[in-house]
Amino acid sequence: MPELPVITLLSDFGTSDYFVGAVKGAILSRNSQVTLVDITHDVPPQDIESGAFTLFAAYRSFPPGTIHLAVVDPGVGSERRAIVVHAGGHLFVGPDNGLFTFIYESEDDARVFEIDKQKYLVDSGSSSFHGRDLFGPVAAILSTGVEPETVGPEISDPVRLRPLKPEVDGNGTVRGRILQIDRFGNCITNITKDLAPSEVTIKDRRITQFRTFFAEAKQEELFVIWGSAGFLEIAIQNGSAAEELGVAAGDDVLCVLSASLR
Amino acid sequence: MPELPVITLLSDFGTSDYFVGAVKGAILSRNSQVTLVDITHDVPPQDIESGAFTLFAAYRSFPPGTIHLAVVDPGVGSERRAIVVHAGGHLFVGPDNGLFTFIYESEDDARVFEIDKQKYLVDSGSSSFHGRDLFGPVAAILSTGVEPETVGPEISDPVRLRPLKPEVDGNGTVRGRILQIDRFGNCITNITKDLAPSEVTIKDRRITQFRTFFAEAKQEELFVIWGSAGFLEIAIQNGSAAEELGVAAGDDVLCVLSASLR
């Protein structure tokens, strides 16, 4: 039996409107023999960086050959390019607005192709729904085995957001940030294990307690933990660290680089 | 390889309870070789017209042969009929309460069959969950290739809501309405391109600015755009037009028919 290819979907469409259904219909109309998997459709409206992080944190769990359709697209209908990214054995389809920044950063072999809109954009009488009229159809075509090179010319200057990697200054101070607040109120930062911090500072509060799992912490204790996306997280057991700290995505998190790494 | 048939699901069940899982289980128990696609389960509770619009806006993106299971069903358990609609190459399964009004309006070949409850209703000891006990099973049976004619007698008087098409009076005034507020706060109206309006009036505010895509608009500018469902939408870039205008689904939207069309 031929294998069913996997197409994931990530967007800021929400799940109350016809949008997600229409994108899936557009895919299934071109290749009905696929497995469709939602990563999320609840990216905050037009928050490209948030979408970029969620895609980054999820994609590596999928098998090579997976096609990731990602649409957070405030520039839809404008001159912004539409692209296919081939990286780490995965394919990514979406707008060229930085949504794939962290993929470029983590996969050395990333190649980016600009989708030929003349050839692939379906004329629906509207310019506002490329998920259905362009990206979905291209993802479906790729799922039939068409090579990414065929969608259009390779480009070398895709749009990038600020990188995932935090800045480290001459004194060994790491200026990180909160990438995302998760459902439980945990603050996912961009600080990684190789920086080997021994404490973090956020909103003038120093947190020194490291835990290896949530149930290990004391009630109401603010602690840090190496989280499942590979980053340091700030958490409270059975509570929202984000609420307790009054922080949001984008806020600074400082730590000091381990002396041995300076 | 035989193709996996597609069954879509639309309801007001929400996604927090066991309801959606149970409907899918009931389908898979009868035919596990199907592709299930959620359109939405967040139709406002018992809002048949909202469900009718979302189904209408999504179904045409799916391939012919798709089976659409739609359950917004305040009358469940009562004498209201259960039906299968065959229209435009698609099949629809659900209660006869107007949920398929816009399908009848847009597909000339619509035929409606009343499901024989004696034959198909599973006795679960409860009369309140026809999604699981009647519509799901019928959708599964249809997905095995059974003809819609076999579910029961054809009927000619299915329940209809008010039509999608707006009223036009003798003076060329088009009295449209807001069909839906989408996630982004855009107001989707029932005004179509063939009416060729040059401005719209809503809550005594005249909007004359037409845009072809969102990023084209000025910040905070209220504008109209031909939306992806084929209707005129009222929007603000990066904001909620519905909030700005203080409007809701059902509210009037007026425009004047282009002189050439009167």
Place this chain on the structure above:
Amino acid sequence: MPELPVITLLSDFGTSDYFVGAVKGAILSRNSQVTLVDITHDVPPQDIESGAFTLFAAYRSFPPGTIHLAVVDPGVGSERRAIVVHAGGHLFVGPDNGLFTFIYESEDDARVFEIDKQKYLVDSGSSSFHGRDLFGPVAAILSTGVEPETVGPEISDPVRLRPLKPEVDGNGTVRGRILQIDRFGNCITNITKDLAPSEVTIKDRRITQFRTFFAEAKQEELFVIWGSAGFLEIAIQNGSAAEELGVAAGDDVLCVLSASLR
């Protein structure tokens, strides 16, 4: 054609983060030829009893052989055991914290196996995401036909929450409870038909009106109905009984056992 096995997912992960996508990716990386079905991911954070009820109410609708992956797991990373349950022809995978209590209670043939973490836990550098790193992989392996006995030793003392069955005292008073408030505000109790109650008392309010379907009730009338999960529900047509009564999951619901049953 070989059949696609069915894996259901239930969790408290929400649907905004990368969690659900990552679990599905971990499954598909090991067996891409499965049908994945979400029961819900909106179990209130860390509410094991709520998750247990939703799983219980949904699983029987699925075909025998279905694998149910359930993760509400405040003790993740601790010494709490990870288990596979084989019961009623279904398989269940998740933490040993009571999440499968109602399965044990309703299926006489339940057998429980402790998953060998040494063998199956994927080392991701984090101890907080067993949905992706342990339970998903085990579910995928089971979906390839591996016997549940092979995941580890059988155990006889799985963790159990208080049972679903209400207490009945010597006077025939049944002390039940609200298991769940559903999306519509209906209060699902744990009172079953065999108790044959003729009225219920909740927060000092007596409700005597039984209805067989929702549309049968009078506007604003508080009534009881035998619900689709097999339990007595307290409801109001087109309104929220939970709000009207000011009750929540866990609250007492009293009734008197029919005289013939004492």
